[in-house]
Amino acid sequence: MLAGCKHKTTERQTASQPTDYTKVAVPSFSTDSAYAFAAAQLAFGYRTPGSKAWEKCAEYLATQMGRWCDTVMIQPFKATLWDGSVVPGRNIIASLNPSADKRVLLAAHWDSRLWADHDPDDGNTRKPVPGANDGASGVATLMEMARTMSQMPPSVGVDFIFFDVEDQGQPEWSDRYEDNTWCKGSQHWAQNRHTPAYTAVYGVLFDMVGTDAPRFTKEEVSRYYAPGLTDKMWNVAAALGFGNIFVAQNTDAILDDHLYVNQIAGIPMVDIVQNSGTTSFFPHWHTTTDNLDNLNAETMSKVATVTMKTIYGDYPCK
Numbered sequence: 001m002l003a004g005c006k007h008k009t010t011e012r013q014t015a016s017q018p019t020d021y022t023k024v025a026v027p028s029f030s031t032d033s034a035y036a037f038a039a040a041q042l043a044f045g046y047r048t049p050g051s052k053a054w055e056k057c058a059e060y061l062a063t064q065m066g067r068w069c070d071t072v073m074i075q076p077f078k079a080t081l082w083d084g085s086v087v088p089g090r091n092i093i094a095s096l097n098p099s100a101d102k103r104v105l106l107a108a109h110w111d112s113r114l115w116a117d118h119d120p121d122d123g124n125t126r127k128p129v130p131g132a133n134d135g136a137s138g139v140a141t142l143m144e145m146a147r148t149m150s151q152m153p154p155s156v157g158v159d160f161i162f163f164d165v166e167d168q169g170q171p172e173w174s175d176r177y178e179d180n181t182w183c184k185g186s187q188h189w190a191q192n193r194h195t196p197a198y199t200a201v202y203g204v205l206f207d208m209v210g211t212d213a214p215r216f217t218k219e220e221v222s223r224y225y226a227p228g229l230t231d232k233m234w235n236v237a238a239a240l241g242f243g244n245i246f247v248a249q250n251t252d253a254i255l256d257d258h259l260y261v262n263q264i265a266g267i268p269m270v271d272i273v274q275n276s277g278t279t280s281f282f283p284h285w286h287t288t289t290d291n292l293d294n295l296n297a298e299t300m301s302k303v304a305t306v307t308m309k310t311i312y313g314d315y316p317c318k
Contacts (some may be wrong), residue, residue, distance in 0.1 A: 021239045025316070026308040027148035031297035034304075037064070037140035038132060038210070039292055046128040047112040047135065049079070049087035049165050054111070058090050061110060061162055064143060065094035068150040069160065073194050079184035082170040089164040091185050093194045096150060100157030104311055105203035105267060106145065107257060108138025109166030109185065117172040118286035125173055130291045133274070133282060135167065137210030141300040145308065156315035159200065161189065163257050179255055186257035190264035201314075202229045203269035204307050205258040211282045214245045214299040217275045220253035226268035229310075233270060236313070237306045245302060251275055272303055 040060065045053030058074070066072045075091040092110065112131025116124050142160050149158065169182030180187070209216075222230045237246030253259075258269040274281045284290040 021236045021309045021313055024309050024313045026305065026312045027145075027152040029144055029148060029301045029304045029308070031301050033147065034140045034144040034300050035295065035297040037143040038136040038295055038297075041110070041136040041139060042130055042132055042292060047110065047131060048114050048128055049089060049111060049168065057110070058092065061092050061139065061143075062094075065092065065146060065160065068146045069094035069096055071095045071098050075189065075192070075194055077185070077188045077192075079165040079168075079188070081168050082174060082178065082181040087165065087168070089185050089188065091164055091189050091194075092162040094146065094160045095157065096146070096153055096159075097157040102315070103157040103159055103198075103200040104315075105159050105161065105200040105261070105269065106142055106206070106307070107161040107163060107186075107203060107261070107269075108142055108206040109135055109164070109257060110139045110162040111135060111164050111167055111185075113167040113286055115171045115173075116286055116288045118280065119288050121288075124288045125171075127288055129167075129286055129288065131167070132291050132295045133208050133210045134285060134290055137208065137295060137300055138206035141206055141209055141304050144300075145304050149308070152317055154312050154315040155318045156201070156311070158311070163189065166257055182255055183257050183260055186260045187264070190260045193265065199265070200267050202226060203258070203261055203267050204233070204310075205256060205261070205269055205271045205273070206303060207256055207271060208274035208281055208285070209272060209303045210295045210297065210300045211274055212294065212296045212299070213276070213282075214296075214302070215275055215277060216246050216272050216303075217249045217251040219251050219271055219273065219275070221256070221259050221262065222270040223250060224253075225262035226270050229268055230270050233272075233306060233310050236309050240306065240309065242302055242306060245299075246306065272307075
């Protein structure tokens with residue numbers, strides 16, 4: 001995955017790290033609100049590309065983000081899936097303080113997977129996935145962050161991107177595997193950014209951030225392209241008492257949206273992604289049981305708090 005990539009010898013970082021992140025003032029994150037945002041996404045149905053549920057959810061996300069952000073943009077695109085089928089995609093981009101030169105990028109994917117190919121019941125492996133944790137949790141966390149950050153803006157511009165067609169990669173029951181069948185929305189955005197020559201000081205990707213047993217490690221792509229930001233965020237988590245969740249362990253590379261943001265767009269981006277320490281990300285990953293019963297908004301809150309402490313520590317309110 002990293003073969004042939006040039007390591008960035010410098011990483012664009014900001015002000016020196018405060019000595020006590022526990023004292024950095026950040027907006028208040030509501031777990032009830034975040035859970036409601038996740039539930040609203042699942043209420044539309046399976047958010048698979050081109051479906052009625054997908055279309056209605058896209059409208060909902062854009063409308064909601066428009067309540068809190070200064071600008072909202074829909075970036076349509078076409079994506080060719082592993083089997084040659086072509087589906088529509090919509091990246092949703094919302095911005096706070098769009099005129100600011102310095103920017104921070106926060107992202108998650110909003111689509112749900114067409115195939116529950118890791119379901120223990122063979123009869124379910126071609127059914128769609130509800131996508132409560134794998135999709136909705138990251139989006140809901142960002143929605144609540146946008147809502148609360150709009151009331152207490154940092155001194156940096158913030159761009160929220162909901163990537164589409166992330167989770168439609170080659171299913172396990174197919175006859176081959178290809179890396180580039182995943183993350184279609186971030187690949188498209190990185191090659192066709194919503195603002196010409198767009199860049200950000202750094203980015204954070206949220207993926208599967210709502211389990212009952214959270215465990216986030218320093219995965220290899222994040223360490224390779226954004227080593228300073230990775231260390232900073234895990235140090236912030238430790239200072240906040242979340243060291244048992246943000247585990248200071250180096251783990252293997254994850255194929256996720258941040259790879260293309262790093263490689264193509266050249267923006268140092270960290271992936272906060274569940275790593276259970278086993279062969280699966282979490283027990284309900286790519287199964288029909290990735291539903292609201294297994295979603296924990298307290299985990300989402302801790303991820304948001306670490307991220308906001310990092311942002312406001314670098315860029316406090318004016």
